[in-house]
Amino acid sequence: MATSTLTIDLDAIAANWRALDRMSDPTTQTAAVVKADAYGLGAKRVVRALAEAGARRFFVAVAEEGAAVRQALGPGPQINVLSGHMAGDTEMIHDLDLTPMLNSVDQITRHLESLPGHPFGIQLDTGMNRLGLEAEEWEALASLMLDANPELVMSHLACSDEPGHPMNEAQLAEFHAMTDGIGVPRSFAATGGILLGPEYHFELTRPGVGLYGGRPFVDARPVVGLSLPVIQIREVAPGEIVGYSCGWVAEQPSLIATVAAGYADGLTRRYSNAALLWDGETPCPIVGRVSMDLITVDVSHLRDVPRSLDLLGMMQGVDDLADVAGTIGYEVLTSLGHRYARRYVSATTRGQM
Numbered sequence: 001m002a003t004s005t006l007t008i009d010l011d012a013i014a015a016n017w018r019a020l021d022r023m024s025d026p027t028t029q030t031a032a033v034v035k036a037d038a039y040g041l042g043a044k045r046v047v048r049a050l051a052e053a054g055a056r057r058f059f060v061a062v063a064e065e066g067a068a069v070r071q072a073l074g075p076g077p078q079i080n081v082l083s084g085h086m087a088g089d090t091e092m093i094h095d096l097d098l099t100p101m102l103n104s105v106d107q108i109t110r111h112l113e114s115l116p117g118h119p120f121g122i123q124l125d126t127g128m129n130r131l132g133l134e135a136e137e138w139e140a141l142a143s144l145m146l147d148a149n150p151e152l153v154m155s156h157l158a159c160s161d162e163p164g165h166p167m168n169e170a171q172l173a174e175f176h177a178m179t180d181g182i183g184v185p186r187s188f189a190a191t192g193g194i195l196l197g198p199e200y201h202f203e204l205t206r207p208g209v210g211l212y213g214g215r216p217f218v219d220a221r222p223v224v225g226l227s228l229p230v231i232q233i234r235e236v237a238p239g240e241i242v243g244y245s246c247g248w249v250a251e252q253p254s255l256i257a258t259v260a261a262g263y264a265d266g267l268t269r270r271y272s273n274a275a276l277l278w279d280g281e282t283p284c285p286i287v288g289r290v291s292m293d294l295i296t297v298d299v300s301h302l303r304d305v306p307r308s309l310d311l312l313g314m315m316q317g318v319d320d321l322a323d324v325a326g327t328i329g330y331e332v333l334t335s336l337g338h339r340y341a342r343r344y345v346s347a348t349t350r351g352q353m
């Protein structure tokens with residue numbers, strides 16, 4: 001393989017969506033969160049695969065992302081914008097039939113004045129203190145808002161990846177207090193909320209990271225493979241160094257492979273002297289500093305040095321890598337760079353982009 005290759009398994013994404021869909025009652029709709037270019041994996045291909053699997057509603061962070069999704073899907077599927085109706089977005093929201101989730105009094109005013117009759121949803125803040133109307137605002141505005149026929153009322157959990165966390169039940173109680181009896185479809189659960197159980201599901205769930213193989217959906221099918229070609233191999237004698245700042249010193253005669261990717265490709269310098277690459281099922285430690293375009297790997301123990309080594313694959317998922325860097329799978333995914341050859345794999349379509 002001549003170039004660093006990111007393989008994205010569209011069948012696995014579809015299977016993960018179906019698995020998360022099966023966890024809730026058949027009357028609960030399962031949407032798909034595809035913000036940040038489908039968590040870095042390419043919204044165009046991902047939303048088509050999800051639509052084929054049965055997804056009918058998609059969530060994006062900002063209106064521009066909604067444009068890409070609308071382009072890929074055509075008319076029909078609903079596209080919700082989590083950041084709501086921001087200044088300057090009115091035309092896009094109208095022309096591309098996006099559904100903003102209104103977060104504030106400002107946004108409500110903007111939407112109802114500029115696009116009366118255009119679909120919208122409402123986001124409520126049940127304790128996360130990030131986005132959405134707070135209880136007092138909602139109390140003052142609810143009857144006015146409900147008269148304008150919102151199509152969805154949602155809120156977001158702050159700690160859903162920790163099942164025992166008291167915040168989950170507190171937010172659930174607050175969501176009930178704010179919304180019971182309103183007669184509008186409600187959404188509360190992202191991936192973590194789906195796993196918390198049926199009382200968190202309401203009429204619509206909106207998983208993101210679980211679709212892409214990340215925690216907390218530990219039963220997810222892995223989605224991403226990342227294979228880095230070996231550019232050069234060299235022998236290093238005891239006492240010799242490898243890489244910037246003499247980041248590693250050989251203690252014994254060693255064989256070092258230099259592979260083609262670095263922090264410019266989203267592979268953080270925190271992997272220096274810490275993360276593993278894999279030759280099949282054999283781990284090979286990164287030695288020395290990760291540089292902008294190159295990583296050096298100790299392959300002394302391999303009988304034959306392969307043409308490429310895997311950073312992501314069956315032996316190491318996005319969360320394993322995240323653990324090494326002290327971050328989360330979400331960040332590993334959304335950091336994946338733009339220099340990789342992206343190969344989308346599925347039973348029906350095989351393509352390069």
Ligand SMILES: *Cc1c(COP(=O)(O)O)cnc(C)c1O
Nearest residue numbers: 033156190191206207208209210
């Ligand atoms: C990102 C996001 C989601 C999806 O969360 P995951 O943890 O990736 O499943 C759902 N809802 C909101 C409001 C979000 O910001």
